[in-house]
Amino acid sequence: MPDGSAVVLGGSMAGLLTARVLSEFYGQVTVVERDELPDGSAQRRGVPQGRHLHALLARGGEVLDELFPGLTADLIGAGAPSGDLLGGIRWLLSGHRIRQVDIGQPVLFPSRPLLEGQVRARVRALPGVRLADGRDIVDLTASTDRTTITGVTVRDGAGRTTTIRADLVVDATGRGSRTPLWLEGLGFARPTADRVHTDVGYASRTYDMPDDALGTDRLILVNWTREHPRGAGIARQEDGRYMVTLVGLLGDYPPTDPDGFVDFAAGVPLTDVHRLINEGKPLDDPVAFRYPANIRHRYEHLTGFPEGLLVLGDAVCSFNPVYGQGMTVAALQAAALRRHLLGNPSPSWRRYFREIARVVDVPWQLATGADLAFPEVLGHRSLKTRLVNAYLPHLHAAAVTDASLSAAFVRVTGLLDRPEGLLRPDRLLRVLRAALSR
Ligand SMILES: Cc1cc2nc3c(=O)[nH]c(=O)nc-3n(C[C@H](O)[C@H](O)[C@H](O)COP(=O)(O)OP(=O)(O)OC[C@H]3O[C@@H](n4cnc5c(N)ncnc54)[C@H](O)[C@@H]3O)c2cc1C
Incomplete structure (x- = not known):
């Protein structure tokens, strides 16, 4: 049994995957999360994106299976639709419906609550791992010379503040991560951040539709382009409902009033989307999400950083969500952390951030490269x-x-x-x- 203790800040996908990896190297791993974490799969406040269509990229499924053998089979068993990456998805790209044939590459489309719930159950069952939910992260604690992080202060629902001591703290609190601020408070420089603003708006609604509404397809994915700047996704969820997500960019936000939602869908370049929602029976009201910008914190460029602290997931890099990359990149980062700890029993922040940067490079290039196809999106176009x-x-x-x-x-x-x-x-x-x- 390994010794030492680690604390993971945030109990969403990145935090859970980090805890899974750390459980191999630390005797005690505590995941601190503000929300009360449900036992099964349920929406929760800290993950509002769970109410919108989530795609698990094919590579993400592979990495999750490496970390939790049998996970994707269990998700399919729990009702997550699955199919072939090309044969099972009706893709509209640049206004073209691309040819569908089976290519032997499986992919699955679990709802976010189902996926996170299954991962959480597996992490909860790991020896040495404790989910400390219902606790707000207040601050990091550091050695008197401020060069080493020694733990974290948390506040519970009754307002009581306690300190959890740790040999390693990993920040996985997502886009709102306070590590840049904490660094300043400790006398270090903040990382620079690359930003590509796209002002993306999501609106999603669930529908009752016939079992064969999508024919033999499992997912409809309409990607936006300059000429066709609205996107959409439709997939059946494990409870039999169909999730319809509409997206617009540069302030073209899909409305959340029922009529406006349907009208917006009429502007999606694949007419199937409008037809399907007109034929379906809505089961709830549309909900919205706004996403201003891709943000990449350049931790790998820092020359000083405290020992005993690392950052992972959206807290390092958060992508325009239409490309469905966030969870997969978090999984790839967790796998990189595992490789790092296998080679460096005491983690080196300098090497870790360089390794993480290599994981982030391609998805960042894909997401921001596609966003920069819109002349109104500001940023350097190589x-x-x-x-x-x-x-x-x-x-x-x-x-x-x-x-x-x-x-x-x-x-x-x-x-x-x-x-x-x-x-x-x-x-x-x-x-x-x-x-x-x-
Ligand atoms: C609209 C939308 C759609 C998306 N669609 C996809 C998709 O299709 N595919 C995909 O792979 N990704 C998608 N993503 C991205 C994906 O959700 C994230 O990349 C993924 O959740 C990993 O993020 P994370 O765990 O780093 O952070 P988050 O998911 O943001 O989680 C942060 C966690 O930290 C907790 N926390 C924050 N602050 C504190 C605090 N002070 N104290 C205690 N706890 C705290 C929060 O409650 C939360 O649980 C989408 C995102 C959005 C916004």
Whole structure:
């Protein structure tokens, strides 16, 4: 049994996955979470995004199965729809419905409460792990010379404040992480942050629809583009309801009044979305979420940082949610933390943040690169970004008939393959040939 103790701040996906990894290296792991954590799968206040469609990328499913063998099979057993990454999803990309064929790559679409509930149950059962819920994180505690974090102060529902001592504290409190502020308070510099503002609005509503409303498809995904700036997703959830999520950017927020919601859907470039919600029976009122900007904290650029503290998940980098990357990147970071601790029993913040940065690079490039296709989105457009954004609509158009291109593209968005592969000479040639024949 390992000794030492660790505290994880935040008990959402990143926090739970961190706790799973730390349980291999520390005898006691305490996860501090403000919400009272439910036993099963339920919505909770600290994860308002749980009321919107959540996609678990194909790579995310693989990493979760490595951390919790059998998890995805159990999720499917609990009713999470599953299918083929290409054959099971009706994708609309750059206004083109790409060709669907089975490519042998499974993917599943659990609701956020189901996924988090199953992960939480497994973490709760780990020896040495304690979920300290219903507690607000107040501050870090540090050595008198302020060079080492020694624990965290928390306040419970009755207003009592206690200190939990730890050899390692990992901040997984999401976008609102206070580590930059705490660093300043301890006399360190804050990390710089890269931001790409997109002003994204979500609105979601659940519907009663026939079992075969999507035909043989398991998910409809309409991605936005410059010419078609509204997106949507529809999937059946484990309780049989259909979740419909509408998205707009640059302040084009989908309304939450029932008529406005339906009218907005009429502007989604795949008419199936409007038709399905007109035919379905709404089961609740639309709920909204606003997401101003992609934010990446550059911890890897810092020259000073306290020992005994690390940061993981949205607290490091939070992406425009339409690309469905957050949970998968949190899982990849947790896997990187595991590799780090295997090689460095006392973690090195400098090396850890460099390793995490490598995990974040590609998803950040994919999300912000796609956002920068909109001229109104402010940010630096490298030559590569401009070329890729000019090329992708042609690739999507060619993928209407060329299944090898649709497969290559969805594998990149699923974080299974690196994006450079889309620029392979044979693929460029296929895209060119298709463009000429059109
Ligand atoms: C609208 C929307 C849709 C999304 N869709 C997808 C998707 O389809 N696929 C995907 O992979 N990702 C998606 N994401 C992103 C995904 O939800 C996150 O990346 C994922 O939850 C990992 O985040 P996290 O655990 O780092 O932080 P969070 O999920 O934000 O969790 C932070 C946790 O810390 C707790 N906390 C915060 N402050 C304190 C405090 N002071 N004291 C105690 N506890 C505290 C909170 O209660 C919460 O439980 C979406 C996000 C949004 C907003």
